[in-house]
Amino acid sequence: MAQQLRPSKPADKQSKIDWSRRQEAENFAETVKLFRQGKIDPDMFRRFRLQHGAYGTRMTDDYAMVRIKVPAGQVYPNQLEKIAQLSEMYSIGSAHFSTRENIQLHWVILEDVSEIMQSLSDVGMTSREACGNTVRNVMCSPMSGVCKDEIFDTTPYALAIARFMLRNPICQGLPRKFKFNFTCCEKHGMIRIVDVGLLPQIQEIDGEKRKGFKIFLGGGLGNRSFVGHQLEDFTPVEDLLYTSMAVIRIFDRMGDRKNLSRNRMRYLVNDLGWEKFQNLVLKERAVVKATQSVIVKLNIDDSVNEIQRPISVNDESASVPDGYARWEKTNVEKQSQSGFNSVFIGLEAGDITANQLRSVAEIIRDYSAEGFARNGFSQNIVIRYVHDDDLKSMYSRLIENGLAKTGSLTMASAVGCSGTTSCNLALTNSHRLAKEVQRKFLELNYDEDDDLKDSTIKISGCPNSCGQHQIATIGFYGGGGRHGTDMFPNYTMSLGGKFDEDAMLGHHTARVPVKRIIPVILKIIELFKENKQSDDTLAKWIDRVVSGNESSKITGVDDIKKAIAPLIVPPNVEDEPDFYMDYGSDTNYHTVTGKGECAA
Amino acid sequence: MCCMIDSDIPIINSKLLREKIQENSIRIVDVRREQEYQQGHITNSVNLPLAKLLADDSSESIQKIAQDLGISDETPAVIYDDTFGALSSRVVWALQYIGHKDVKLLDVTFSQWKDLGYEISTEVPEIETATHSVKINSEIMATAEYLEKVKENKNVVIIDNRERLNYLEQHIPGAINIPYRTLASDGKILRTKEGMKTLLKNRGISEDAEIITYCGSVGTLSGLAYYALKSIGVPNVKLYVHSFKEWKSLEKPIDKQENANYWDLSAE
Numbered sequence: 115m116a117q118q119l120r121p122s123k124p125a126d127k128q129s130k131i132d133w134s135r136r137q138e139a140e141n142f143a144e145t146v147k148l149f150r151q152g153k154i155d156p157d158m159f160r161r162f163r164l165q166h167g168a169y170g171t172r173m174t175d176d177y178a179m180v181r182i183k184v185p186a187g188q189v190y191p192n193q194l195e196k197i198a199q200l201s202e203m204y205s206i207g208s209a210h211f212s213t214r215e216n217i218q219l220h221w222v223i224l225e226d227v228s229e230i231m232q233s234l235s236d237v238g239m240t241s242r243e244a245c246g247n248t249v250r251n252v253m254c255s256p257m258s259g260v261c262k263d264e265i266f267d268t269t270p271y272a273l274a275i276a277r278f279m280l281r282n283p284i285c286q287g288l289p290r291k292f293k294f295n296f297t298c299c300e301k302h303g304m305i306r307i308v309d310v311g312l313l314p315q316i317q318e319i320d321g322e323k324r325k326g327f328k329i330f331l332g333g334g335l336g337n338r339s340f341v342g343h344q345l346e347d348f349t350p351v352e353d354l355l356y357t358s359m360a361v362i363r364i365f366d367r368m369g370d371r372k373n374l375s376r377n378r379m380r381y382l383v384n385d386l387g388w389e390k391f392q393n394l395v396l397k398e399r400a401v402v403k404a405t406q407s408v409i410v411k412l413n414i415d416d417s418v419n420e421i422q423r424p425i426s427v428n429d430e431s432a433s434v435p436d437g438y439a440r441w442e443k444t445n446v447e448k449q450s451q452s453g454f455n456s457v458f459i460g461l462e463a464g465d466i467t468a469n470q471l472r473s474v475a476e477i478i479r480d481y482s483a484e485g486f487a488r489n490g491f492s493q494n495i496v497i498r499y500v501h502d503d504d505l506k507s508m509y510s511r512l513i514e515n516g517l518a519k520t521g522s523l524t525m526a527s528a529v530g531c532s533g534t535t536s537c538n539l540a541l542t543n544s545h546r547l548a549k550e551v552q553r554k555f556l557e558l559n560y561d562e563d564d565d566l567k568d569s570t571i572k573i574s575g576c577p578n579s580c581g582q583h584q585i586a587t588i589g590f591y592g593g594g595g596r597h598g599t600d601m602f603p604n605y606t607m608s609l610g611g612k613f614d615e616d617a618m619l620g621h622h623t624a625r626v627p628v629k630r631i632i633p634v635i636l637k638i639i640e641l642f643k644e645n646k647q648s649d650d651t652l653a654k655w656i657d658r659v660v661s662g663n664e665s666s667k668i669t670g671v672d673d674i675k676k677a678i679a680p681l682i683v684p685p686n687v688e689d690e691p692d693f694y695m696d697y698g699s700d701t702n703y704h705t706v707t708g709k710g711e712c713a714a
Numbered sequence: 715m716c717c718m719i720d721s722d723i724p725i726i727n728s729k730l731l732r733e734k735i736q737e738n739s740i741r742i743v744d745v746r747r748e749q750e751y752q753q754g755h756i757t758n759s760v761n762l763p764l765a766k767l768l769a770d771d772s773s774e775s776i777q778k779i780a781q782d783l784g785i786s787d788e789t790p791a792v793i794y795d796d797t798f799g800a801l802s803s804r805v806v807w808a809l810q811y812i813g814h815k816d817v818k819l820l821d822v823t824f825s826q827w828k829d830l831g832y833e834i835s836t837e838v839p840e841i842e843t844a845t846h847s848v849k850i851n852s853e854i855m856a857t858a859e860y861l862e863k864v865k866e867n868k869n870v871v872i873i874d875n876r877e878r879l880n881y882l883e884q885h886i887p888g889a890i891n892i893p894y895r896t897l898a899s900d901g902k903i904l905r906t907k908e909g910m911k912t913l914l915k916n917r918g919i920s921e922d923a924e925i926i927t928y929c930g931s932v933g934t935l936s937g938l939a940y941y942a943l944k945s946i947g948v949p950n951v952k953l954y955v956h957s958f959k960e961w962k963s964l965e966k967p968i969d970k971q972e973n974a975n976y977w978d979l980s981a982e
Binding site: 143146147150171172173174202203204205206207208210220221223225226228229461462465466467470532533534535536543545546549696697698699706 | 877878879882891893895896912913916917918971972973974975976977978979980981982
């Protein structure tokens with residue numbers, strides 16, 4: 115047989131932007147030493163550490179979690195390979211994809227953090243300002259640039275804002291953390307639950323089509339959550355920077371620096387009232403514009419990404435791998451570019467091994483015509499620009515590497531924050547619970563159920579909201595319950611949360627013991643199936659139930675409470691000892707927490 | 715020794731070895747499995763599957779192994795593997811333990827040697843049995859009893875070279891964790907000297923300390939750490955060769971990281 119010509123792969127694409135600054139690593143190492151010698155005040159050191167992206171770890175000062183920023187979620191193969199190596203050298207051999215497009219390395223010895231920072235510089239990455247009272251990772255929808263409903267691609271703007279804010283003196287000591295989210299459309303982004311959310315718009319002004327945004331301000335999830343307000347009808351792109359600076363300046367000046375539990379900008383907006391805050395922003399923007407000594411502009415790189423399909427050697431005779439249809443249905447989205455697809459790689463609660471990271475890097479090189487990947491909003495990875503003809507072969511590769519979990523785009527891919535696996539504040543092992551829920555859903559083939567597709571399950575390990583439970587169709591946050599003298603992990607369940615144009619926070623419904631969460635979710639799905647209308651989805655049905663607009667047997671939240679009541683009665687500890695243990699634990703539950711650093 | 719620059723450091727550069735492989739006076743030992751050895755090995759090397767050494771690591775047994783491989787007290791020996799240097803480290807250490815003075819660890823694995831384009835062969839050299847003495851070098855070995863006695867000493871540092879999760883779950887009280895993966899650099903089984911020094915400096919480990927390394931059960935991962943420390947000339951290093959498996963079986967005290975479910979963060 116004649117040997118086939120196999121053109122070599124195109125050169126590896128690498129990040130155009132170098133986010134790192136090498137000398138920060140050495141400075142960090144020196145500062146750790148001074149701290150260990152008692153020459154730096156612990157509070158000062160903590161602020162310094164957080165500013166550099168090293169978060170504290172549960173019950174110990176010996177370890178840190180390093181949060182690597184991935185601006186706009188754009189991550190390159192060589193970066194993933196570097197993180198794989200670092201996870202084996204300095205962490206637990208796995209890395210974690212967060213809900214804010216960061217990649218985290220847990221259980222890193224504090225003294226080794228500088229080595230990680232040093233190595234990240236080799237691939238242009240940074241952990242700078244990933245934690246602390248700074249502008250956190252600037253997010254952008256993983257579908258930006260390929261979404262069928264998008265008006266224009268906001269990625270260059272997200273990157274430009276990230277670049278402008280990083281290490282910028284105005285962002286070094288804010289009253290509290292500050293979050294920007296850009297999106298492609300309402301469905302794919304979470305623009306109403308952050309400090310500044312941006313939705314692309316085009317408006318015709320004087321016969322000319324102009325790019326701009328709808329900007330939402332003052333949203334956020336937490337112990338008290340708020341939905342963002344729209345600043346004005348249309349903000350042209352030329353005003354993006356001025357508006358952002360104006361908002362940050364007002365927050366910096368007027369934000370609460372004393373009361374740590376309520377100093378996110380959403381509290382300021384709430385305290386002042388929206389109209390007053392809105393006026394302040396508009397006035398401040400005029401001042402920012404008028405008082406520039408030099409014209410300050412965003413550095414927007416909107417050069418077109420090169421799209422070049424890697425040459426693949428497809429074996430036409432290969433049979434369709436088992437499970438392909440289910441995977442394609444639940445993990446693949448068609449792009450606005452014909453013939454191309456975005457492939458969602460689902461991870462259990464965002465965790466991935468070092469070897470899998472290396473495989474993802476290779477798969478990007480072999481299948482993505484844009485040559486990089488995007489981190490998703492749900493602890494997942496999105497490989498885009500995969501050609502129709504390459505999907506089956508890519509699926510086989512994903513299977514070989516344990517990366518073909520189905521249901522990424524469905525309710526099955528439950529989100530769970532890190533919980534008691536590493537977080538000081540956590541009360542429960544929400545991380546493992548999310549994995550258990552996902553496994554159960556996949557076992558029951560619920561990922562294939564169209565009625566469940568647009569619903570979500572999100573779990574936090576405490577009343578704070580790293581797991582984003584308030585915007586889930588079914589959300590949970592962890593706490594402790596008591597039966598007599600015995601304690602058990604007990605979650606508060608909320609129903610009907612949404613983050614799209616009708617953004618709404620979930621409705622607190624019941625307290626559910628951890629070992630009853632799966633039965634309760636299944637019961638709710640059963641009630642829905644019994645009472646649904648023909649073209650209903652679970653999300654729509656729950657929406658009607660929580661708003662009192664449902665006319666079936668279940669007319670409101672109280673009916674759901676009644677239906678699940680028998681399931682959540684605590685048994686005696688002798689009858690069911692397991693009930694009193696959290697997932698991942700073989701001893702009876704008790705609450706242990708340390709000092710949180712969210713507000714440090 | 716014929717092929718070393720710094721005779722105190724028992725590590726040999728692959729380029730140097732390459733220049734010497736035709737010299738019959740050097741004994742190169744491949745510690746992979748027999749089948750792997752047969753499929754190709756560094757030219758002129760002989761085979762010693764590590765399992766053979768581990769089956770009985772008494773000094774008499776090590777002596778016999780050396781003799782059967784044609785290694786006399788004077789024969790310069792070089793050891794390599796394809797398992798990031800951990801298996802070969804263990805063999806280098808065993809030979810040093812019975813008093814061999816001229817044994818080196820090759821600074822690359824077999825795969826890295828091949829990637830460099832250096833010579834390999836399937837030919838098996840003739841071995842002439844040699845005579846080797848036993849002069850136990852007890853300074854480089856730590857026993858459980860010894861470790862327990864010195865572990866509270868200020869100048870003693872105990873290093874656990876297992877992976878982070880295993881360390882968090884249980885370790886010898888007072889031990890610090892340097893996972894074996896931390897020791898390699900791109901293309902070599904060990905870090906650069908500068909990199910190794912920085913690691914110790916960041917961790918606050920003095921090069922003048924007495925350092926005892928251990929790992930899971932047979933002293934391979936910690937053997938690699940032993941030579942990583944030797945590579946920068948740390949004078950007083952000991953290998954707790956029977957490692958954590960023995961420590962546990964003797965029901966010695968164990969520490970763990972409490973109140974955290976770190977295992978559930980692993981995607982394994």
